[in-house]
Each structure stands twice: as structure tokens, then as C-alpha cells.
Amino acid sequence: MRFILASESPRRVDLLRQAGFDFEVQKSGYPEVLLEDPVGTVRSNALGKARKVALAHPGRVVLGADTVVYIPGERVLGQATGERDVRRMLGMLRGRWHEVYSGVAVARGEDVRVGYLGTRVKMRELEEEEFEAYVALGEGVGKAGGYAIQGRAALFVEEIRGDYTNVVGLPLVLASRLLKGYGVRWYGSAATR
Numbered sequence: 001m002r003f004i005l006a007s008e009s010p011r012r013v014d015l016l017r018q019a020g021f022d023f024e025v026q027k028s029g030y031p032e033v034l035l036e037d038p039v040g041t042v043r044s045n046a047l048g049k050a051r052k053v054a055l056a057h058p059g060r061v062v063l064g065a066d067t068v069v070y071i072p073g074e075r076v077l078g079q080a081t082g083e084r085d086v087r088r089m090l091g092m093l094r095g096r097w098h099e100v101y102s103g104v105a106v107a108r109g110e111d112v113r114v115g116y117l118g119t120r121v122k123m124r125e126l127e128e129e130e131f132e133a134y135v136a137l138g139e140g141v142g143k144a145g146g147y148a149i150q151g152r153a154a155l156f157v158e159e160i161r162g163d164y165t166n167v168v169g170l171p172l173v174l175a176s177r178l179l180k181g182y183g184v185r186w187y188g189s190a191a192t193r
């Protein structure tokens with residue numbers, strides 16, 4: 001069954017395509033919140049995005065998601081908005097462990113189910129020259145925490161504990177489980193045959 005992805009993130013589109021799902025994209029325009037609690041943040045934003053699009057498309061299954069980076073006990077980092085933000089965020093993450101949380105919500109009409117997943121990531125120490133080269137590259141703009149593990153920042157990630165797709169922006173095991181609850185599966189649709 002074809003569902004609606006309530007997301008403008010090309011990473012989420014790529015992951016769901018790679019998994020064989022049949023879907024179309026509708027941007028939600030939902031204004032995201034950034035709370036002190038990473039789980040509360042991603043659950044609330046994922047729910048908001050899915051609900052908003054589901055209400056506009058009665059009867060359709062809609063998936064929304066949200067990703068943040070969390071420095072335990074310190075702060076929640078949303079998307080880096082520009083070069084300065086990438087420098088500030090990466091400056092906090094280099095040489096230490098952090099956590100990445102993604103919330104996933106699937107809605108149909110007023111009915112909605114939500115879940116979240118956390119993954120631990122260890123970023124190695126970065127030399128000044130390399131740090132500046134990454135900031136200048138611009139890859140980190142628009143990404144939670146100011147880096148993209150699926151891009152050049154793969155060079156910085158020493159170790160991860162948990163689901164890799166969760167760090168990229170959409171935990172596929174969780175998303176597929178929630179979708180299955182609404183009868184949506186990765187196999188058997190026109191897109192995968």
C-alpha cells in the first residue's frame with residue numbers, strides 16, 4: 001500500500017526507497033520544537049508532522065520523523081542552520097561520545113502511533129585543519145548536530161552502538177514495524193515488483 005512521507009528530508013526518501021517502500025512525499029510545514037529532553041523533542045515533532053499531513057489526507061497512512069543530537073546531561077542539538085552553527089556543534093562533538101535520537105510517527109486520520117530510537121556515536125578528535133575543511137564543505141548544514149554520517153563525516157565516526165539508519169534520520173526497523181501496524185509492507189507493492 002502506498003503511503004505518504006511527511007518529510008522534506010532527502011535522506012529519509014533515500015532510506016525508504018532503498019528499503020523498497022512505495023510512497024509519495026508531502027512536506028508538513030510543521031514548526032519544530034526543541035525541548036531540553038531529546039526523546040520528548042523527537043516524539044513531539046514526529047507526531048506533529050504526521051498528524052498535520054494525515055488530517056489533510058483522510059484515510060491515508062502518513063509517516064513523520066524527527067532527528068536530534070544529544071550530548072548527555074548537556075544539551076539537545078537540532079539542525080545546523082549555517083557554517084557558524086556547524087562549527088559550534090562539531091566543536092562540541094569532536095573527540096567524544098554523543099547520542100542521536102529519531103522519533104517516528106505513523107498516522108491515519110486521528111489514529112497515530114509513535115516510537116523512538118537512540119544510537120550512541122563516538123566521534124574521534126579532529127585536527128584544526130580537518131575541522132575547518134569540514135565546516136567549509138557545507139555538508140553539515142541542515143543536519144542535526146552539524147554532520148552527516150552518510151557523507152564525509154563517516155571519516156570521523158570511530159564507533160557506533162545501535163541502528164545506523166537512525167543516525168541518518170530514519171530508523172528503518174522501527175519505521176517498518178509501525179507501518180506494518182497499518183498494513184504497509186516493503187514487499188508486494190508495485191514499486192518493488
Ligand SMILES: Cc1cn([C@H]2C[C@H](O)[C@@H](COP(=O)(O)OP(=O)(O)OP(=O)(O)O)O2)c(=O)[nH]c1=O
Binds near residue numbers: 012066067143
Ligand atoms: C546526525 C545526522 C543527521 N542527519 C539529518 C537527517 C535529518 O534530515 C536532519 C535532521 O532534521 P529533521 O528536523 O529531523 O528533518 P528535516 O527538517 O531534514 O526534514 P522534515 O522535517 O521535513 O522531515 O539531519 C543526517 O543526514 N546525517 C546525520 O549523520
